Amino acid sequence: MRTGLIAIIAAATLSTTATAQDWDAISMPRPAPEEWAAIAELPDLSGTWSPDIRDQFAQMDTNPPNWLPHVQEQVDYLYAEEEAGRPKGLFIDCLPHGSPSLMAVTHNAIEFLVTPGRVTVLGESDGNRIRRIWTDGRDMPEDPDPSFDGYSVGYWNDGVLVVETAAILPQVYLAISEAVGIPNNGGMTVSERIHLLEPDLLAVDMVIDAPEILAEPYETRRLFHRRRQRSHEIEQGVCRRGDFIETEDEWGNAAWAPATHDGMGNLLPDDLLELLGDEE
Amino acid sequence: MTRRPGLRRIALGLIAAASCLTLPASAHHSFAMFDSSQVRTITGQVVQFRWSNPHVALFVQEEGTTGRAGVWAIELTSPGNLRRLGWSRTTLEPRDQVTVQMNPMRDGRQGGGFREVTLLETGETFTARLIDIERN
Numbered sequence: 259m260r261t262g263l264i265a266i267i268a269a270a271t272l273s274t275t276a277t278a279q280d281w282d283a284i285s286m287p288r289p290a291p292e293e294w295a296a297i298a299e300l301p302d303l304s305g306t307w308s309p310d311i312r313d314q315f316a317q318m319d320t321n322p323p324n325w326l327p328h329v330q331e332q333v334d335y336l337y338a339e340e341e342a343g344r345p346k347g348l349f350i351d352c353l354p355h356g357s358p359s360l361m362a363v364t365h366n367a368i369e370f371l372v373t374p375g376r377v378t379v380l381g382e383s384d385g386n387r388i389r390r391i392w393t394d395g396r397d398m399p400e401d402p403d404p405s406f407d408g409y410s411v412g413y414w415n416d417g418v419l420v421v422e423t424a425a426i427l428p429q430v431y432l433a434i435s436e437a438v439g440i441p442n443n444g445g446m447t448v449s450e451r452i453h454l455l456e457p458d459l460l461a462v463d464m465v466i467d468a469p470e471i472l473a474e475p476y477e478t479r480r481l482f483h484r485r486r487q488r489s490h491e492i493e494q495g496v497c498r499r500g501d502f503i504e505t506e507d508e509w510g511n512a513a514w515a516p517a518t519h520d521g522m523g524n525l526l527p528d529d530l531l532e533l534l535g536d537e538e
Numbered sequence: 539m540t541r542r543p544g545l546r547r548i549a550l551g552l553i554a555a556a557s558c559l560t561l562p563a564s565a566h567h568s569f570a571m572f573d574s575s576q577v578r579t580i581t582g583q584v585v586q587f588r589w590s591n592p593h594v595a596l597f598v599q600e601e602g603t604t605g606r607a608g609v610w611a612i613e614l615t616s617p618g619n620l621r622r623l624g625w626s627r628t629t630l631e632p633r634d635q636v637t638v639q640m641n642p643m644r645d646g647r648q649g650g651g652f653r654e655v656t657l658l659e660t661g662e663t664f665t666a667r668l669i670d671i672e673r674n
Contacts (some may be wrong), residue, residue, distance in 0.1 A: 308622065308671050308672065310672060311668045311671075311672075340570040341570070343570055343644035344570075344571070345569075345570040345571060346568075347568070352592075365616075366618060382616070435568065436568045437570060483671075483672050485622070490622050493616075493617055493618040495592060495616055495617065496591055497591060497592045499592070500590065500592050500593065
């Protein structure tokens, strides 16, 4: 029996050691000079990419997702609410768009940073609009922690960046506009093919599989236009700045005062109304 | 000792008051609360041009009015998108005389979705349609 117990403890120790070794493994090694050089052979994704808004709306009208029937009812309701001037603000809480909405419905520009083993997508609208796409040959982890943008692994194939994304939080919307979208409710995956159609025109071909809300995977394309002028540089855009207004503290320092909002996201800075009242 | 609010602070208070009445949605949102079938044109003086994410806001005191009841809050897109359309944070300044076209709010509050502004002193006109970014 004692021998058996030792064997169990030894096995447990080995198991623990193996797990620890996985987390301790080097996953971001220092790139070799030739890896930096190899990037020059990839499609050039530098510059600022602005979404094609006209195409976004066209996709809504001509290529809607095939929602499950009970989800379609919700979508119809959201459309009716928007038509009535009561749009649901899917993103007014300033949480990240998440995947695939960052690529599908954003009205702000994005940029790509291509480095050895990784492509990083930076969204303008907030510091949280960041996607890390690992292109170092790793497999999708068995059980990655869910996040807004999920875990993305990809590879380059004949000028196309092929990306698979999983582990997206169930609360993340599959959004087709800023007012119409349904939480994916778990299990959503996104396959992307990101490639140049023209020197300054980028296509993001997506297949979105969201089995809890879609009757079939949704295939759609989004277009982005490249600009290189200084006027098109990405700006730091902090969404939550809209939750504050400028004021001064009791010492006269520049400061932020929290604003309050109604259900539509409208500013309701009651605190500063009191300030105004002092002067009237 | 309590420090009395300075002029800047008072101005901010005025803006805040106007915001309370009229400024729609602070963050990414549909513009469906604005009635795109209606165009309202006002002439007046810029009270503040708020170059801030996620959406820029323009406050205009309508000609012939005084106090916050005559201030309109007009919402535009983000600073980044406006820059790509030829704007800067100094395109409009307080006290500029302007004519502004907007789609008014459906619920009657004194705000709107921006369409076009003309600076009366120079005659310069600015629009902010996102689809025009593709052409710039």
